[in-house]
Amino acid sequence: MKSRRNYLAASFFLLVTATAHAQTNPVPFVNQPLVPAAAVPGGPAFTLTVNGTGFVPGSVVNWDGSARATNFVSVGKLTATILASDIATAATASVTVFNPAPGVGTSNVAFFQVTNSTPSVSLMRFDSSLPTTAGASSVVADDFNKDSHIDLAVPIVLAGIGNAIAILLGHGDGTFSEHDSSLPPCGTVSGCGITSLAAGDFNGDGNLDLAVTQAGDNTVTVLLGTGSGDFRVAAQYVVGNDPVSVAVGDFNGDGKLDLAVATAVSGAVDILLGNGDGTFQPPVGYGARGPFGAGPFDVAVGDFNADGKLDLVVAIPADSTVSILLGNGDGTFQPEVFYPTPWVPGPSVWLTSTVMANWTSSPSTGTQFPFCWATGMGRSSLTSNTRLALVHFRP
Numbered sequence: 001m002k003s004r005r006n007y008l009a010a011s012f013f014l015l016v017t018a019t020a021h022a023q024t025n026p027v028p029f030v031n032q033p034l035v036p037a038a039a040v041p042g043g044p045a046f047t048l049t050v051n052g053t054g055f056v057p058g059s060v061v062n063w064d065g066s067a068r069a070t071n072f073v074s075v076g077k078l079t080a081t082i083l084a085s086d087i088a089t090a091a092t093a094s095v096t097v098f099n100p101a102p103g104v105g106t107s108n109v110a111f112f113q114v115t116n117s118t119p120s121v122s123l124m125r126f127d128s129s130l131p132t133t134a135g136a137s138s139v140v141a142d143d144f145n146k147d148s149h150i151d152l153a154v155p156i157v158l159a160g161i162g163n164a165i166a167i168l169l170g171h172g173d174g175t176f177s178e179h180d181s182s183l184p185p186c187g188t189v190s191g192c193g194i195t196s197l198a199a200g201d202f203n204g205d206g207n208l209d210l211a212v213t214q215a216g217d218n219t220v221t222v223l224l225g226t227g228s229g230d231f232r233v234a235a236q237y238v239v240g241n242d243p244v245s246v247a248v249g250d251f252n253g254d255g256k257l258d259l260a261v262a263t264a265v266s267g268a269v270d271i272l273l274g275n276g277d278g279t280f281q282p283p284v285g286y287g288a289r290g291p292f293g294a295g296p297f298d299v300a301v302g303d304f305n306a307d308g309k310l311d312l313v314v315a316i317p318a319d320s321t322v323s324i325l326l327g328n329g330d331g332t333f334q335p336e337v338f339y340p341t342p343w344v345p346g347p348s349v350w351l352t353s354t355v356m357a358n359w360t361s362s363p364s365t366g367t368q369f370p371f372c373w374a375t376g377m378g379r380s381s382l383t384s385n386t387r388l389a390l391v392h393f394r395p
Helices: 002-022
Strands: 046-053 060-063 066-068 070-074 077-082 091-099 110-114 140-142 151-158 162-170 176-182 193-200 209-215 219-225 231-238 243-249 258-263 268-272 284-287 298-302 311-316 321-325 337-340 359-361 368-370
Touching: 046 091, 060 077, 066 077, 140 193, 151 176, 151 193, 162 193, 162 209, 176 231, 209 231, 209 243, 219 243, 258 298
Parallel strands: 193 243, 243 298
Antiparallel strands: 046 077, 060 066, 060 091, 070 077, 091 110, 140 151, 151 162, 162 176, 193 209, 209 219, 219 231, 243 258, 258 268, 268 284, 298 311, 311 321, 321 337, 359 368
């Protein structure tokens, strides 16, 4: 009997050990802002704090693609040593987090500015002379050809072809050159147009890919990148009615990026779990209607309750509401919880996280309403000419 118990105990130990070793590291997710968010050119070396989720012992912070000495603090925090040579001159650096095997994955990009501070903000407008960029409805900024210059992905309509993505490769001086990638035709569907873009490495080859939603034919299209700025259509998936926004994250912690697609008419967020090879499983919908029945307009990703699992926040502008769908860590989500977004005139309230919001007016009433929330929830502080809503989220 004793030997049998020893055998069972040994077997259990081996099973637990094998299970532990079989666990896959998730794709990490980086929150904005980095701490600090900027540095002056020619400054000394410093410690950068990176907040997010999905970090593991062995996670490495990359500065413009080069590893920096990294300290694992928790699943939601890393610190890294940034060299004085990294900030010797004015520039914009890309910061990512790399998780080691099993489940090798690189996070989304957070940009870090190396620049002198100024008492005010001054912007200059440069209009593109490229004739095909008219009618753009969304934009993604990232480094698609690995030259450390920020590039742009912009929806366009090509004469005689239809919907496409213009990849504007940055030269580092504010100018761009264009590469176009066509999408599958929308057929005879009226009003078919690109509504949203998101970038991520969907097939694990180290090159950024794109997910593109099209309203009218109710699809999300995956374009795989070559690493040179060119893309090819890999797959297209039918989702709910009127997809308006797409976001990327590892929702089940398997080291493969997944997609979340907000569908306005269906009133849902469709989750497409990634297979790690550029393909995705069929969509599973989660209800995302406002308290008065309106559908979502935008979806974003973050770990809002600090449990190491990615959650979703959904903007429902017609009901002046955002909804939080807490993730279970296995690719499923809990039912949505509503939060109203009242207008509170006056100075900005607590500012631990920021949420960008565009504001527009109803043609019939002239009443303004939140048009596009990006992340977080709390109270917003607005004035009659506010263009950015500052929002605080408390886990």
